[in-house]
Amino acid sequence: DAKTTQPPSMDCAEGRAANLPCNHSTISGNEYVYWYRQIHSQGPQYIIHGLKNNETNEMASLIITEDRKSSTLILPHATLRDTAVYYCIAHAGGTSYGKLTFGQGTILTVHP
Amino acid sequence: GAVVSQHPSRVICKSGTSVKIECRSLDFQATTMFWYRQFPKQSLMLMATSNEGSKATYEQGVEKDKFLINHASLTLSTLTVTSAHPEDSSFYICSARDRNEKLFFGSGTQLSVL
Numbered sequence: 001d002a003k004t005t006q007p008p009s010m011d012c013a014e015g016r017a018a019n020l021p022c023n024h025s026t027i028s029g030n031e032y033v034y035w036y037r038q039i040h041s042q043g044p045q046y047i048i049h050g051l052k053n054n055e056t057n058e059m060a061s062l063i064i065t066e067d068r069k070s071s072t073l074i075l076p077h078a079t080l081r082d083t084a085v086y087y088c089i090a091h092a093g094g095t096s097y098g099k100l101t102f103g104q105g106t107i108l109t110v111h112p
Numbered sequence: 113g114a115v116v117s118q119h120p121s122r123v124i125c126k127s128g129t130s131v132k133i134e135c136r137s138l139d140f141q142a143t144t145m146f147w148y149r150q151f152p153k154q155s156l157m158l159m160a161t162s163n164e165g166s167k168a169t170y171e172q173g174v175e176k177d178k179f180l181i182n183h184a185s186l187t188l189s190t191l192t193v194t195s196a197h198p199e200d201s202s203f204y205i206c207s208a209r210d211r212n213e214k215l216f217f218g219s220g221t222q223l224s225v226l
Contacts, residue, residue, distance in 0.1 A: 043220045098146050
C-alpha cells in the first residue's frame, strides 16, 4: 500500500461539513483510495472508496484530485456520533484486498 | 448488511494461560479472514491472513507459535494467544472478506493479561 499522510487531528462543529484531507503522492495506478473510521473501542467501519472519479454514498463524499495524489473525505453534516479516528488507505484490492495498512489517521472531534 | 461477530468482546486472563478469540461471518462465507492487533493510542497492525482450509500467513515479526490461527470453516476463524503475558494485552480485531471482495470488521476483543 502506498504511504498516506493525514493531519493528526481536526475539529468540526456539529451540523457543519467536515473535510478530511489525505495525501497519497506515491499512489500506484491500480490502488484505490479507501476511507475507514474507528469509533473508540470498536472495529473499523467502511465509509467509501474510489479510484479516480469522485464518489458519494449515504455516509460521505470522496473527492480525488485529477493527479490522484490527494483526496478529501467530506462528511456533509457532521454529528456528534461522527467523532472517530478516520483512516485513509491506498490499497490495490483484488486478491490481496483486506491486507490493509492503517496509518495513524485523523482524530475528528465534532463538538456541539 | 453483512456482519462479522467477534467473541469475546473482553477477556481478562492470568499470565501463562491461553486465550481463544473467535471471529464468525454471520451471513456470508469468508474464504479469507484477517487478524489485527491495536495497542493503546496506536493504529491497527496486521498480524496474519487466515485462509479457509490452509495455514495462516503471518506478518513479519509475529510469532506463529504464539498466535495460533485456525480457519476450519468458511464462517469461522479463531486466534489463540498461547501462554499469554502482559505485553500481549491489546485490542484484537478480525476482518472477513466475502466472495464479492467486500471487507467487514468485527467489533474487537480487548485482552488484558494480569
